[in-house]
Amino acid sequence: MFEKRRLITRRGLIRTGALGAGGLLLAGCDRLSSSAGFRGLLEGAEDLHMGSQRLFGGNALAREFSESDMSPLFRANGNQEVADSAYRGHLTSQFANWALVVDGLVARPLALPLAALQAMEQREQITRHDCVEGWSAIGKWQGPQLSRVLALAGVSERARYIVFHCADRFGSTPYYESIDMADALHPQTILAWKMNGQPLPEAHGAPLRLRVERQLGYKHAKYVMRVEARESIDGLYGGKGGYWEDHSDYAWYAGI
Numbered sequence: 001m002f003e004k005r006r007l008i009t010r011r012g013l014i015r016t017g018a019l020g021a022g023g024l025l026l027a028g029c030d031r032l033s034s035s036a037g038f039r040g041l042l043e044g045a046e047d048l049h050m051g052s053q054r055l056f057g058g059n060a061l062a063r064e065f066s067e068s069d070m071s072p073l074f075r076a077n078g079n080q081e082v083a084d085s086a087y088r089g090h091l092t093s094q095f096a097n098w099a100l101v102v103d104g105l106v107a108r109p110l111a112l113p114l115a116a117l118q119a120m121e122q123r124e125q126i127t128r129h130d131c132v133e134g135w136s137a138i139g140k141w142q143g144p145q146l147s148r149v150l151a152l153a154g155v156s157e158r159a160r161y162i163v164f165h166c167a168d169r170f171g172s173t174p175y176y177e178s179i180d181m182a183d184a185l186h187p188q189t190i191l192a193w194k195m196n197g198q199p200l201p202e203a204h205g206a207p208l209r210l211r212v213e214r215q216l217g218y219k220h221a222k223y224v225m226r227v228e229a230r231e232s233i234d235g236l237y238g239g240k241g242g243y244w245e246d247h248s249d250y251a252w253y254a255g256i
């Protein structure tokens with residue numbers, strides 16, 4: 001029932017109790033979590049942790065914070081500009097004629113203008129973003145829940161993955177990400193168009209980016225142009241479900 005997936009996270013490391021020294025954890029948890037030795041050591045425990053989380057706490061919420069916890073500076077990471085000329089045109093016109101495509105295994109493929117996404121019921125959440133490169137920041141995000149967008153399109157029961165196609169590239173390779181239906185339908189999974197009370201700036205993923213709060217930073221796709229429901233991710237780009245998964249061996253399941 002549960003696929004065997006690697007789970008390598010700071011909280012995973014803490015919960016498995018494999019690290020005794022708190023100082024060690026604080027000093028270099030992200031470096032540790034990417035070391036092959038630790039991965040090998042923790043593999044069994046990680047799978048157990050993954051299974052038990054989805055069995056007993058599948059809908060558990062990520063921690064939410066208050067305004068006073070918000071980071072004064074939220075760093076931008078990965079691509080911070082998009083070269084694509086159609087994107088540049090939309091940026092200039094503040095995405096007035098832009099629409100999000102929702103397609104794949106849906107009864108009603110959609111092209112949702114930004115104004116339509118803004119007119120839907122909104123969720124606002126203050127959460128902590130954890131990047132595997134070793135930084136975190138707390139920010140406020142707002143947008144419709146992905147579950148509502150998928151319901152509007154009539155997502156099929158055959159859909160097992162939701163794929164996010166982005167406007168940016170590394171070299172000639174487009175950025176993309178994918179999540180399973182448990183995360184797609186989770187209440188804190190939103191398509192955010194607002195960050196810290198302002199429309200998303202280009203650096204943070206304008207006009208729309210995914211917030212999937214129980215996952216590490218690289219899953220939070222910026223510059224989302226198209227949401228596609230699929231039965232499988234086989235044959236999609238490198239086949240591992242995301243740009244970093246394909247190119248840097250990052251785990252597809254980056255849950256915390």
Ligand SMILES: Nc1nc2c(c(=O)[nH]1)N[C@H]1C(S)=C(S)[C@@H](COP(=O)(O)O)O[C@H]1N2
Nearest residue numbers: 075076077078079131166175217218220222
């Ligand atoms: N389209 C796209 N999404 C992306 C990236 C990217 O380069 N392109 N980088 C990822 C990584 S590694 C992180 S940590 C976050 C950074 O989000 P931020 O720039 O808003 O801090 O976006 C993620 N989503």
Ligand SMILES: [Mo]
Nearest residue numbers: 131132217218
């Ligand atoms: Mo990241």
